[in-house]
Amino acid sequence: MVPESVKKAGKRAVRYPDAELDVPVISVESWLRRFIRNPIPLIVEYLYALFPILGWISRYNLGWLTGDLIAGITVGMVVVPQGMSYAKIATLPAEYGLYSSFVGVTIYCFFATSKDVSIGPVAVMSLTVSQIIKHVEDAHGTEWGRPQIATTLAFICGFIVLGIGLLRLGWLVEFIPAPAVSGFMTGSAINIVAGQVPGLMGITGFDTRAATYKVIINTLKGLPRTTLDASFGLTGLFCLYAIRIGCDKLTKRYPKRARVFFFLSVLRNAFVILVLTIASWLYTRHRKSASGKYPISILGTVPRGFQHVQPPNIDPNLVSALAGQLPVATIILLLEHIAISKSFGRVNGYKINPNQELIAIGVTNTVGTVFGAYPATGSFSRSALKSKSGVRTPLAGIFTAIVVIVALYGLTPAFFWIPSAGLSAVIIHAVADLVASPAQVFSYWRVAPLEFVIWAAAVLVTVFSSIENGIYTSIIASLVLLLIRVAHPRGAFLGKVILKEDVEGSTKQREVFLPLTQDGLRSSHIKVHPPSPGVLIYRYEESFLYPNCSRLNDILVDYVKKHMRRGRDLSTIRLSDRPWNDPGPPRGTTASAEQEENLLKPDLHAIVLDFSSISHIDTTAIQSLIDTRNEIERWANHPVEFHFATILSPWIRRALVAGGFGVGHTVSKAPQEIAPVVPYRDGLRDRQLGELREESADHDDIEKSISSKSKGDVNISSGVVPLPLETPFFHLDLPPAVHAAESGLP
The missing domain is CATH 3.30.750.24 (STAS domain)
Structure with missing residues (x-):
C-alpha cells in the first residue's frame, strides 16, 4: 500500500510525517525565485561594500594606531628609494615613482579588504611600462613624452580594472593557476635583474630592454668597459645582503631581540642609499667635467613637490597606439595584486574580496593620473614588510603617504647625489626574492607535473622572448590544460x-x-x-x-x-546483413565459433x-x-x-x-x-x-510500476523515504x- 503522501507528489513538496523529510519538486519558477528579490537592500548593500573602511573605522583605537604608525613609517622608509628605483626601470624620471607611491598608499586604505597589501610602483609593472613605452616610440617616434604614455596607460588600465571590479567579474582571475603566475613572476624577475646588472657595473652601449638572453650576452661582452659605478653598485649590493643575512643570524642567536634586528634589517635600503649618497657627494661634488658630466652616473635633479598635478591628458591617437599593449598591462595589474592579497589573507587569517581589490586598483590608477602617477599595483616585498611590522588596519597607508610627502618636499636636494648604481643594487636585491625557490618549483613537479611544464614554459618564454609573450604563454597553456582535463575526464x-x-x-x-x-x-x-x-x-x-x-x-x-x-545469435547473421562497421568473425573462424565465444x-x-x-x-x-x-x-x-x-x-x-x-x-x-x-x-x-x-x-500507473521495481532504498513501513518513490x-x-x-x- 502506497502512503497517501506519495500520491500528492505532484504538489510543491512531499512531507513524510514520520521522517520529517521534505522532497522538493524542482521547477523553473523555484529557480527564478532565488534571483527575484527586493532591489533596494541589494543596492544599499552593494554601495556599502564599495567602502570597506566604513566597517572598521568606527572601532579604531589607540592600540591599532600604534601598530599602523610603526608599519606605515617602516614601509615609507622602503618605498621612497624603491619608488625612485622602479621609475628608472620604467624609463621615467624618479619623481614619478614617488607620485605613484603616494597615490597608491593613500587611496588604497579607503577601498581595501586587506590590511597588509601596499600598493605602489612594482618592478614587473615598471618593466612592462618600459616595454610599452619602447613599443610606442618605435612605432611613432617621440610624438608623445614618456610620462604621458605612462599616465595614459595607467588611466585606461585602471578604468578597465575598475569596470571588472564593479561588475563583480573578479572570478575571471581564478582561471589562471598559481604555477602560471609564479612562472611569469620568476621570468620577469630574471629579466629585471639582467637589465639592472649593466647599470650596477656602469656598462653602456646596448639596449637593456631587449630580450633577457641578449642583455646577458651583451653584459658579458661589455665587462671590460666596467666603470667606477661598479664600486658603488657592488658595494651597495654586498652591504644589502650582508645586513640581511647578519640580522637573520643574530635573530636566531638572540631570539629575545628579534624585533630589534628585524627593524635594523628593514632599514637596510635607506641606510645603504644614505651612505652611498654621502659617498657620492663627497667624491663627485668637485669633479664635474667641462661638459657638465660627473665621474659616476647620479640620479640628478628631482623636482620638489607635485609638479604635474593636472587633469589627465588622454590623446585618442595615443590610446589607439596603446591598444595592442593594454591586455598584458591589465593582466599584470590583476594577477600580481590578487595573488599577493590572497596570499597574505591566508597567512594572517582573513578573507579578501577580489572584486573589491580590483576596485581599489582601478580607483588608484585612474585617480593617480591626476598626480602624474604611472601604473601601480600590489608589491610583494613591501606587503611582507608591512605585515611583519605589525600592521593592524589599512590606515597604515596614510602614514606611509606622509613619509613620501616629506621626502618629496624636504629631501629632493639630497636625491640629486644618489648614485644610479646604488638604485640598481636596491632593485636587484628586492627583485631577486621574486624568483621561485627550488623547493617551490619541486613542489609543482610533485603535485602536478603538467603545471611544472607550464611554469617552465612561462619562465623560458619570458627570458628568451618578452614579458608579454611569457604571460600569454602561461595563460593560454593553463586554459588549454583546463580544457583537456574537462574534455578527457577520468573515470x-x-x-x-x-x-x-x-x-x-x-x-x-x-x-x-x-x-x-x-x-x-x-x-x-x-x-x-x-x-x-x-x-x-x-x-x-x-x-x-x-x-x-x-x-x-x-x-x-x-x-x-x-x-x-551480444543479444542476437551471431551464427544466424549472414555476412551481407552485418553493418559495414561490424568486423564479423575473425579471419579463419566461423560465425558459430564467434557465437560460442559470445555465449561465454x-x-x-x-x-x-x-x-x-x-x-x-x-x-x-x-x-x-x-x-x-x-x-x-x-x-x-x-x-x-x-x-x-x-x-x-x-x-x-x-x-x-x-x-x-x-x-x-x-x-x-x-x-x-x-x-x-x-x-x-x-x-x-x-x-x-x-x-x-x-x-x-497517470500517477496510478507510475505507482504500480514503482511498487514492483523499488529495491532496497525505500523503507515505506518505517516511514523513511530518502528519495521520491517516482524515481526508484x-x-x-x-x-x-x-x-x-x-x-x-x-
Whole structure:
C-alpha cells in the first residue's frame, strides 16, 4: 500500500510525517525565485561594500594606531628609494615613482579588504611600462613624452580594472593557476635583474630592454668597459645582503631581540642609499667635467613637490597606439595584486574580496593620473614588510603617504647625489626574492607535473622572448590544460572490497568500491572483486558536460561491446546483413565459433553510474546518455536498467528524469532525443512522445510500476523515504544501488 503522501507528489513538496523529510519538486519558477528579490537592500548593500573602511573605522583605537604608525613609517622608509628605483626601470624620471607611491598608499586604505597589501610602483609593472613605452616610440617616434604614455596607460588600465571590479567579474582571475603566475613572476624577475646588472657595473652601449638572453650576452661582452659605478653598485649590493643575512643570524642567536634586528634589517635600503649618497657627494661634488658630466652616473635633479598635478591628458591617437599593449598591462595589474592579497589573507587569517581589490586598483590608477602617477599595483616585498611590522588596519597607508610627502618636499636636494648604481643594487636585491625557490618549483613537479611544464614554459618564454609573450604563454597553456582535463575526464569501472572492522568487540563488514584496474595508489595485496556477472559499475570523476559526454559515452559502449554478450545469435547473421562497421568473425573462424565465444560472456542486466563527483549536467550530456542507453540496449537486444547513485543536485535528478532515467521507463516509452539539433519528426516519434505525456499524467500507473521495481532504498513501513518513490533507480549511496541492480539478476 502506497502512503497517501506519495500520491500528492505532484504538489510543491512531499512531507513524510514520520521522517520529517521534505522532497522538493524542482521547477523553473523555484529557480527564478532565488534571483527575484527586493532591489533596494541589494543596492544599499552593494554601495556599502564599495567602502570597506566604513566597517572598521568606527572601532579604531589607540592600540591599532600604534601598530599602523610603526608599519606605515617602516614601509615609507622602503618605498621612497624603491619608488625612485622602479621609475628608472620604467624609463621615467624618479619623481614619478614617488607620485605613484603616494597615490597608491593613500587611496588604497579607503577601498581595501586587506590590511597588509601596499600598493605602489612594482618592478614587473615598471618593466612592462618600459616595454610599452619602447613599443610606442618605435612605432611613432617621440610624438608623445614618456610620462604621458605612462599616465595614459595607467588611466585606461585602471578604468578597465575598475569596470571588472564593479561588475563583480573578479572570478575571471581564478582561471589562471598559481604555477602560471609564479612562472611569469620568476621570468620577469630574471629579466629585471639582467637589465639592472649593466647599470650596477656602469656598462653602456646596448639596449637593456631587449630580450633577457641578449642583455646577458651583451653584459658579458661589455665587462671590460666596467666603470667606477661598479664600486658603488657592488658595494651597495654586498652591504644589502650582508645586513640581511647578519640580522637573520643574530635573530636566531638572540631570539629575545628579534624585533630589534628585524627593524635594523628593514632599514637596510635607506641606510645603504644614505651612505652611498654621502659617498657620492663627497667624491663627485668637485669633479664635474667641462661638459657638465660627473665621474659616476647620479640620479640628478628631482623636482620638489607635485609638479604635474593636472587633469589627465588622454590623446585618442595615443590610446589607439596603446591598444595592442593594454591586455598584458591589465593582466599584470590583476594577477600580481590578487595573488599577493590572497596570499597574505591566508597567512594572517582573513578573507579578501577580489572584486573589491580590483576596485581599489582601478580607483588608484585612474585617480593617480591626476598626480602624474604611472601604473601601480600590489608589491610583494613591501606587503611582507608591512605585515611583519605589525600592521593592524589599512590606515597604515596614510602614514606611509606622509613619509613620501616629506621626502618629496624636504629631501629632493639630497636625491640629486644618489648614485644610479646604488638604485640598481636596491632593485636587484628586492627583485631577486621574486624568483621561485627550488623547493617551490619541486613542489609543482610533485603535485602536478603538467603545471611544472607550464611554469617552465612561462619562465623560458619570458627570458628568451618578452614579458608579454611569457604571460600569454602561461595563460593560454593553463586554459588549454583546463580544457583537456574537462574534455578527457577520468573515470573507472569499479569492483567491490569487503572491509572488516572490529567495533566494541564485534566484527562489522562494510563495502568499499575501488577501480578494477590497478591505479598504482592502492596496495597490490588488496583484491578487488568484480560485481555480479551482468552488472557494471562506473564512477565519473568530472562534471558531465558537453565537452566530455561523447568520450564517456564511448567508454561505456566500448566496454559493454568488449565484455558483455551480444543479444542476437551471431551464427544466424549472414555476412551481407552485418553493418559495414561490424568486423564479423575473425579471419579463419566461423560465425558459430564467434557465437560460442559470445555465449561465454555475461548477459548485461544493469549499469550502475556513480554520480558522487558530478555537480553539473547539461542537455548535450543527457542526450549523450540517451544515446548510450540506446546503443547498449541494441547490443544487448533487451532493456537494460540504469541505476544512479549519490546524485547531489536536484537539478541533475530533474535532467535525468527528463531523459527518461530513474523512473523505470521501458525502451519504447523512453525519449530517443531530448533536444534534437535538427527538428525531424515522424509518426512513430510523435506517438512515443504522446505515450510519455499520458504516462506522466497517470500517477496510478507510475505507482504500480514503482511498487514492483523499488529495491532496497525505500523503507515505506518505517516511514523513511530518502528519495521520491517516482524515481526508484535513484539511490542515496553506491552500495544500495549495486544491491538493487544485482537483485534483479536471474
